Amino acid sequence: MATLIGGITTSHVPAIGRAIARNLQGDAYFKPFFDGFPPIHDWLATTRPDVAVVIYNDHGLNFFLDKMPTFAVGAAPEYRNADEGWGIPVVPPFQGEQALSWHLIESLIGEDFDLTTCQEMLVDHAFTLPMALLWPGSAPWPVKVVPVCINTVQFPLPSAARVYKLGQAIGRAIRSWDADQRVVVVGTGGLSHQLDGERAGFINKAFDLKFMDSLISDPTWATKYSVTDLVELTGTQGVELLMWLATRGALGENVRQVHRNYHIPISNTAAGTLALECR
Amino acid sequence: MAARRQIPGTTLFDGAQARKGYALNKMCFSFNDAANRAAFQADEPGYCAKYGLNAEQRAAIQARNVLQLIAAGGNVYYLAKFAGIFGLDVQDLGAQQTGMSKDEFKAKLLAAGRA
Numbered sequence: 001m002a003t004l005i006g007g008i009t010t011s012h013v014p015a016i017g018r019a020i021a022r023n024l025q026g027d028a029y030f031k032p033f034f035d036g037f038p039p040i041h042d043w044l045a046t047t048r049p050d051v052a053v054v055i056y057n058d059h060g061l062n063f064f065l066d067k068m069p070t071f072a073v074g075a076a077p078e079y080r081n082a083d084e085g086w087g088i089p090v091v092p093p094f095q096g097e098q099a100l101s102w103h104l105i106e107s108l109i110g111e112d113f114d115l116t117t118c119q120e121m122l123v124d125h126a127f128t129l130p131m132a133l134l135w136p137g138s139a140p141w142p143v144k145v146v147p148v149c150i151n152t153v154q155f156p157l158p159s160a161a162r163v164y165k166l167g168q169a170i171g172r173a174i175r176s177w178d179a180d181q182r183v184v185v186v187g188t189g190g191l192s193h194q195l196d197g198e199r200a201g202f203i204n205k206a207f208d209l210k211f212m213d214s215l216i217s218d219p220t221w222a223t224k225y226s227v228t229d230l231v232e233l234t235g236t237q238g239v240e241l242l243m244w245l246a247t248r249g250a251l252g253e254n255v256r257q258v259h260r261n262y263h264i265p266i267s268n269t270a271a272g273t274l275a276l277e278c279r
Numbered sequence: 280m281a282a283r284r285q286i287p288g289t290t291l292f293d294g295a296q297a298r299k300g301y302a303l304n305k306m307c308f309s310f311n312d313a314a315n316r317a318a319f320q321a322d323e324p325g326y327c328a329k330y331g332l333n334a335e336q337r338a339a340i341q342a343r344n345v346l347q348l349i350a351a352g353g354n355v356y357y358l359a360k361f362a363g364i365f366g367l368d369v370q371d372l373g374a375q376q377t378g379m380s381k382d383e384f385k386a387k388l389l390a391a392g393r394a
Contacts, residue, residue, distance in 0.1 A: 059359075060307075064305070064308045065297055065301060065304055065308075065354075083311055084311060085360030085363045153292065153354060155292055155293040155294075156293070195369050195372065196289075196355035196358075196376070197288045198288030199287060199289050200372065200376045200377055228291070231286060231291065236355075263392070264391050265392060270391070
């Protein structure tokens, strides 16, 4: 059976892509964020995952409002990035792990999660930037991927409790995959930020820090909040912490913190990174 | 049914907004393609007409005004592609929506880190 080694959650702000393209990782503005990654690179070098299941939210590259799935799972042989309109460089394509895609699909639908399945799927910055952060300078990418996309564009969004359960089901699916493969779950987005409205620029450091703590000691803590509560507490885009909750759900009861980092701001965002190992 | 809770300075992009803003958002979604960005810049009124924008949406596009675009049903993820045509990033958008200069807006974000 496959081994689920752990999970990594990180912000996916487009400015990170601009910084990578211009080689500004050591720049005073960006360094406090990029400094969060070398310990995670070391952990990845030791644990050697073969596959990454990447839980992210599309921002209008693959999905539009004509068809907006709540949960979508990629089942493609390859996933390409493309122009998103505001000019970060397109990254090389990712090779899909179709056997795990279909195992996930069968397992999740078997647990009553009504998915949209995608044999063609573009992946946006929310997918590509965390990959570039975790495996910098890598082309071809050293892992195969399975994208899992959660709608955070159009309300109503799935609840925190629901995405946590989705994550738990993803964890069960990975562990029951009949393959000698090592799998890491990557969750992208957050932490607190708001791009739109007179409240733009909203950040809630106290909540973010409590949330990061909770993922280790009390992982269902944030599932008590409604989506509206989470928007109020973390901003309209801070609600991307749903990806962190799904990731944590996958990892099972006990985890060990590998590393964490938190820095305000990258662009408009409180940028968080957390790596957890399954115990 | 209880009235929807309002969060100050925040518009949740719900079904009502998604219905109202469909044409506007569809136009902005088209800006993923460089050829469409060029077509918009070559003939802005014609491009807006092609997507069927209403008067409120056309005025908000013409004014480059983010709060008006949101009021007209725009979703920030698609609006960011419109802003990208002019080389504006989300800090430019934040500054405009909060009535600050970009430097003031950046300072506000830095202050949140020291809190």
